[in-house]
Amino acid sequence: MKTLLVAECRQGRPxxxxxxxxxxxxxxxAEVSVAYIGNPDDLxxxxxxxxxxxxxxxxEYDPDVHKRLLLQAVEAGRPxxxxxxxxxxxxxxxxxxxxxxxxxxxxxxxxxxGEGYIVDSCNGKMRRTVRPLTTTVVLTLQPGAFxxxxxxxxxxxxxxxxxxxxxxxxxRYEPPPADGVDLTRAEVIVSAGRGVGSREHVELVKAxxxxxxxxxxxxxxxxxxxxLEHSRQVGTTGQTxxxxxxxxxxxxxxxxxxxxxxxxxxxxxxxxxxxxxxxxVADLFVVADLRQFLPALTAKLKR
Amino acid sequence: MKILVxxxxxPDLESRFVPNAAGTWFxxxxxxxxxxxxxxxxxxxxxxIKEQLGGAPEVTVLSIGPGRVVETVRKAxxxxxxxxxxxxxxxxxxxxxxxxxxxIAGFAGPRRFDLIFTGMQSIDRGSGQVGLLxxxxxxxxxxxxxxxxxxxxxxxxxxxxxxxxxxGVVGFGLPALVTCQLGLNTxxxxxxxxxxxxxxxxxxxxxxxxxxxEAPLTMxxxxxxxxxxxxxxxxxxxxxxxxxxxxxxxxEKTAVLRxxxxx
Numbered sequence: 001m002k003t004l005l006v007a008e009c010r011q012g013r014p015x016x017x018x019x020x021x022x023x024x025x026x027x028x029x030a031e032v033s034v035a036y037i038g039n040p041d042d043l044x045x046x047x048x049x050x051x052x053x054x055x056x057x058x059x060e061y062d063p064d065v066h067k068r069l070l071l072q073a074v075e076a077g078r079p080x081x082x083x084x085x086x087x088x089x090x091x092x093x094x095x096x097x098x099x100x101x102x103x104x105x106x107x108x109x110x111x112x113x114g115e116g117y118i119v120d121s122c123n124g125k126m127r128r129t130v131r132p133l134t135t136t137v138v139l140t141l142q143p144g145a146f147x148x149x150x151x152x153x154x155x156x157x158x159x160x161x162x163x164x165x166x167x168x169x170x171x172r173y174e175p176p177p178a179d180g181v182d183l184t185r186a187e188v189i190v191s192a193g194r195g196v197g198s199r200e201h202v203e204l205v206k207a208x209x210x211x212x213x214x215x216x217x218x219x220x221x222x223x224x225x226x227x228l229e230h231s232r233q234v235g236t237t238g239q240t241x242x243x244x245x246x247x248x249x250x251x252x253x254x255x256x257x258x259x260x261x262x263x264x265x266x267x268x269x270x271x272x273x274x275x276x277x278x279x280x281v282a283d284l285f286v287v288a289d290l291r292q293f294l295p296a297l298t299a300k301l302k303r
Numbered sequence: 304m305k306i307l308v309x310x311x312x313x314p315d316l317e318s319r320f321v322p323n324a325a326g327t328w329f330x331x332x333x334x335x336x337x338x339x340x341x342x343x344x345x346x347x348x349x350x351x352i353k354e355q356l357g358g359a360p361e362v363t364v365l366s367i368g369p370g371r372v373v374e375t376v377r378k379a380x381x382x383x384x385x386x387x388x389x390x391x392x393x394x395x396x397x398x399x400x401x402x403x404x405x406x407i408a409g410f411a412g413p414r415r416f417d418l419i420f421t422g423m424q425s426i427d428r429g430s431g432q433v434g435l436l437x438x439x440x441x442x443x444x445x446x447x448x449x450x451x452x453x454x455x456x457x458x459x460x461x462x463x464x465x466x467x468x469x470x471g472v473v474g475f476g477l478p479a480l481v482t483c484q485l486g487l488n489t490x491x492x493x494x495x496x497x498x499x500x501x502x503x504x505x506x507x508x509x510x511x512x513x514x515x516x517e518a519p520l521t522m523x524x525x526x527x528x529x530x531x532x533x534x535x536x537x538x539x540x541x542x543x544x545x546x547x548x549x550x551x552x553x554x555e556k557t558a559v560l561r562x563x564x565x566x
Contacts, residue, residue, distance in 0.1 A: 010466075061463075061471055061473070063445075087466065088448060088463065088464065088465045088466055088471075091431050091447070091448075092435070092447045092448070092463075094432075095400075095431070095432040095435035095436050095439070096435055096439055096445075098432070098436070099435070099436050099439035099440065100439065102520075103520070104399075104401070104520035104521045105400065105401075105430075105432055105520075106521065107400075107429065107430045107431055107432060108429065113525075116524070116525075118525075120429070120529075121427060121428055121429070121526070122314075122316055122320055122329075122427050123316045123426065123427075124529065125316070125320065125528065125529065126320050126322075126329070126526060126527065126528055126529065127525070127526070127527060127528075127529050127530075128327075128328075128523050128524070128525060128526045128527075129523065129524050129525040130399075130521050130522070130523055131521060131522045131523075131524070132520065132521055133519065133520050133521060133522060134520050167443070167444035167475060167476070167479075168444050168445075168446060168473050168474075168475045169473060169474045169475065170471065170472075170473055171460070171472040171473060171474055172471075172472050173465075173469060173470070173471055173472075174462065174469065174470035174471075174472060175469055176467055176468030176469050180468060187559060188559050194316070194317075212559065212560075213559075214559075221316075223485065224340060224485045226489075230468055230485075230486065231468060236466070237464070237466055237467070238467070238468075239467065244557055244558065244559050245553070245557050245559045265557065266553075266556055266557045266559075267535075268549065268553070269535075274537065274539075275528065275529075277529055279535070279537075282535045283535040283536070283556070284535055284536050284538065284549065284552055284556075285535050285536065285537045285538070286538050286539075286545055286549060287537060287538065287539045288539070288540075288542055288545055289542075292542035293542045293545055293546065295542075296542040296543045296545065296546035297545075297546040297549055297550070299546070300543075300546040300547060300549075300550050301550060301560070
């Protein structure tokens with residue numbers, strides 16, 4: 001199998017997650033080439049072909065121009081799979097390439113089985129295997145699902161030529177809001193997930209965080225529900241944390257969340273569903289209704 | 304100005320999902336359905352643009368699925384959409400993103416919408432492809448994961464949500480398709496008069512073929528609960544006893560309770 005790994009460049013730097021693209025290719029035992037729209041002095045290091053375009057000419061976010069560059073690379077290398085990380089850049093670009101190639105796309109791949117790709121559904125509770133029916137497939141990989149691998153070596157460069165002209169114009173980056181909470185240095189984080197159930201029950205999570213002298217965190221669904229602000233989100237589109245204690249309250253444990261908290265020294269999970277994926281990383285898994293258990297634990301800690 | 308909003312009906316994710324006989328998706332019996340969260344932002348944004356422009360734009364809402372999705376179309380109409388369209392597709396759950404996009408683009412193409420709003424993804428399947436594939440088929444600009452949107456004449460500015468709370472600001476001309484992310488707006492609740500009015504309105508019904516259905520590009524199997532391998536200690540029982548056990552274990556295995564936080 002021939003893969004074209006599409007490496008991302010963000011604010012002048014190659015994305016760390018590029019290593020996971022190499023890890024994915026290794027898992028498949030696939031032949032590797034890389035497409036990189038970035039700086040010429042930080043090309044991915046491996047022994048193979050890099051389809052390269054200079055970011056100073058092609059822009060960091062210019063989906064029309066990038067799509068045409070990637071189509072050139074596909075035309076030249078005829079890969080079986082065009083592989084992106086599932087990032088804000090990758091999920092935006094992958095379907096544009098798939099549409100142009102009339103190729104099947106599989107989004108947020110977490111594993112491979114035979115000719116199929118495993119993906120999560122229903123918020124990580126369920127999984128499915130999606131098999132492409134087209135000769136070329138476009139994939140995005142769920143961050144954290146494949147091992148990071150730095151192959152090393154010296155690539156051979158194939159220059160891509162940018163055709164300018166785009167229907168979307170990039171204007172500027174806006175940094176994250178400054179009033180955000182920095183969870184990256186917290187010793188203790190108590191996070192609320194969808195299983196907390198309602199805004200009132202988030203108060204139980206806050207009370208426990210206070211009793212432990214820690215910060216309140218959140219999973220994506222708790223932020224989406226409007227219970228906690230985005231600046232408290234832990235996971236791939238939030239913060240990556242490494243506290244001494246991480247308490248996951250009603251968090252099922254989608255890979256995007258796990259990727260943000262797997263650096264915690266000790267993980268306590270509270271969930272009614274003992275099959276919840278958070279069990280994979282929990283040092284201590286309390287199978288209980290958090291409406292009863294959290295107040296009991298808070299009271300015990302305060303005594 | 305003509306605006307289209309695409310909405311999907313999704314199950315309540317708190318439910319227990321039972322795989323269907325083919326192993327492609329879940330059995331629907333006993334599940335409660337509602338409008339996909341991100342699509343609510345799409346409806347709200349379309350209605351806001353209509354209000355900003357003094358009610359001049361016509362807002363059409365489209366949903367693909369079995370008969371139950373009419374309820375979601377009516378909700379969008381109760382929120383302020385003018386026209387409802389239902390692609391009656393009993394097999395919508397087995398369609399892949401390519402097929403859904405083919406039907407939306409097939410419907411939208413000849414009607415020449417200036418703006419199309421969709422959710423950034425559905426919460427049950429999360430492919431994040433349908434909006435982009437639709438826009439690419441229509442050959443119009445597409446901006447995804449939008450948390451800020453403004454329109455001046457036929458020129459739009461949008462903020463895309465990036466990793467870690469950063470944003471990317473982009474500009475584009477109409478026609479365009481925008482996929483909506485949490486943070487863009489707060490969807491309104493339908494008012495009672497809005498609900499009453501929406502119940503009387505006619506909803507245009509199309510078959511998948513009339514909409515432009517194409518063959519799938521993928522095949523699905525093995526829909527099942529996640530396979531898990533736990534490694535830590537599992538505790539069950541009475542809440543008060545559990546609390547005592549957990550405090551003892553935290554004292555034994557971590558130093559956090561000795562750092563003064565718990566007193």
